[in-house]
Amino acid sequence: MFDYLIVGAGFAGSVLAERLASEGNKKILIIDKREHIAGNAYDYYNNDGILIHKYGPHIFHTNSKEVFEYLGQFTPWRPYEHKVLGSVDGQLVPIPINLNTINQLYGLNLNSSEVEDFFASRAEKVAGVKTSEDVVVSKVGRELYEKFFRGYTRKMWDLDPSELDASVTARVPTRTNRDDRYFTDTYQAMPLHGYTQMFQKMLSHPNIKVMLNTDYKEIIDFIPYHNLIFTGPVDEYFNYCYGKLPYRSLEFKFETIDQEVFQPTGTVNYPNDQLYTRITDFKYLTGQKHPKTAVVYEFPKAEGDPYYPVPRPENAELYKKYQQLASSMTNTYFVGRLATYKYYNMDQVVAQALTTFKKIMQGQPETYING
Numbered sequence: 001m002f003d004y005l006i007v008g009a010g011f012a013g014s015v016l017a018e019r020l021a022s023e024g025n026k027k028i029l030i031i032d033k034r035e036h037i038a039g040n041a042y043d044y045y046n047n048d049g050i051l052i053h054k055y056g057p058h059i060f061h062t063n064s065k066e067v068f069e070y071l072g073q074f075t076p077w078r079p080y081e082h083k084v085l086g087s088v089d090g091q092l093v094p095i096p097i098n099l100n101t102i103n104q105l106y107g108l109n110l111n112s113s114e115v116e117d118f119f120a121s122r123a124e125k126v127a128g129v130k131t132s133e134d135v136v137v138s139k140v141g142r143e144l145y146e147k148f149f150r151g152y153t154r155k156m157w158d159l160d161p162s163e164l165d166a167s168v169t170a171r172v173p174t175r176t177n178r179d180d181r182y183f184t185d186t187y188q189a190m191p192l193h194g195y196t197q198m199f200q201k202m203l204s205h206p207n208i209k210v211m212l213n214t215d216y217k218e219i220i221d222f223i224p225y226h227n228l229i230f231t232g233p234v235d236e237y238f239n240y241c242y243g244k245l246p247y248r249s250l251e252f253k254f255e256t257i258d259q260e261v262f263q264p265t266g267t268v269n270y271p272n273d274q275l276y277t278r279i280t281d282f283k284y285l286t287g288q289k290h291p292k293t294a295v296v297y298e299f300p301k302a303e304g305d306p307y308y309p310v311p312r313p314e315n316a317e318l319y320k321k322y323q324q325l326a327s328s329m330t331n332t333y334f335v336g337r338l339a340t341y342k343y344y345n346m347d348q349v350v351a352q353a354l355t356t357f358k359k360i361m362q363g364q365p366e367t368y369i370n371g
């Protein structure tokens with residue numbers, strides 16, 4: 001008899017497996033329908049011996065000391081601050097938009113306070129910032145919005161920014177200084193030997209059994225367990241009884257390039273042209289030394305593996321119905337990006353899983369549901 005059956009061996013499932021096994025002394029069976037652990041953070045060496053991320057570039061960053069130190073038990077870190085350029089008007093300019101972006105794009109020589117005035121003179125008054133369009137036009141005006149955000153967002157989500165919650169484009173700030181890092185979090189680092197090795201360590205506890213290539217529906221009726229932790233799509237769990245929750249998918253195209261580096265930064269975004277949104281050159285992320293490099297192109301798609309919840313009011317409404325159903329269940333916990341339908345980064349999923357663990361250990365009502 002397992003104490004916990006955990007569906008999904010990504011961050012949500014693996015953190016809970018590790019905590020419940022080593023701190024809670026529980027017996028765990030963790031399963032995944034894929035042939036590997038680590039969920040969307042899975043990385044591996046390609047045929048040319050270059051470390052790549054199977055489900056697109058994963059860059060770790062967090063402001064949480066607790067999350068950083070927790071994961072640090074399972075991996076040494078390699079400091080890495082991600083940089084992104086955007087291909088706009090025939091130039092490669094820093095993203096997020098900063099002082100250098102504006103000077104380079106318009107051939108100006110503004111200082112920080114002048115660029116602040118530049119933004120203010122173009123910003124549109126928006127009563128109540130609600131959408132992803134509002135966020136940007138209210139800060140930098142319509143022209144920069146169109147150059148950097150409208151096309152990228154339409155391509156990525158197949159929706160206009162005016163149809164998406166403000167939180168989506170608010171992920172990318174605007175700066176009046178020259179800081180050209182994509183993230184400004186306190187802790188920015190990559191697992192030195194890759195994500196998969198870190199997950200292997202997390203799941204190496206003798207109380208944890210791992211079963212791969214297995215959809216939970218194939219075994220759920222035959223495996224004896226007390227509690228279930230589900231980290232897959234919440235609508236799938238309930239057989240889409242209220243209809244499908246929209247998720248955005250991607251197709252990844254990988255290439256090995258016979259040169260040491262392919263492009264000047266880890267990622268280059270293509271807001272306005274090309275069918276892909278961005279190209280990432282993996283060796284910047286991993287720090288690997290190799291005479292060749294490997295890149296990935298990301299092509300957004302409607303169908304395919306569910307990668308991104310789509311943040312907009314009608315989807316939040318639909319999710320609420322599933323959440324209510326989920327919270328009525330006993331001994332069943334829904335955790336992670338797909339199970340709680342939240343556009344979460346890795347560190348947020350780890351934090352959510354650690355919180356769930358604490359609540360389980362405090363003996364919260366069995367019907368507790370994370371969300």
Ligand code: FAD
Pocket residue numbers: 007008009010011012013031032033034038039040041055056057058059060061214215216217231232233250307308335336337338344345346347349
């Ligand atoms: P997942 O990693 O999706 O794990 C869920 C697991 O459940 C999967 O392995 C799946 O196979 C399994 N599963 C689902 N259904 C079943 C079933 N029926 N039976 C058995 N198993 C099942 N975050 C960052 O912090 N930084 C980044 O740079 C970053 N880049 C990203 C880039 C892309 C392209 C994507 C898609 C995401 C990115 N993220 C990034 C987000 C990050 O991937 C997630 O926050 C994190 O991986 C979510 O972990 P999870 O455990 O909730 O879900």
Ligand code: UDP
Pocket residue numbers: 086095148149150152153156168169170171172269271
């Ligand atoms: N975005 C954009 N232009 C850019 C970068 C981002 O319009 O050059 C918008 C787009 O809607 C994107 C969102 O901001 O989906 C969040 O970007 P982020 O880089 O955080 O996306 P992720 O890495 O999660 O795919």
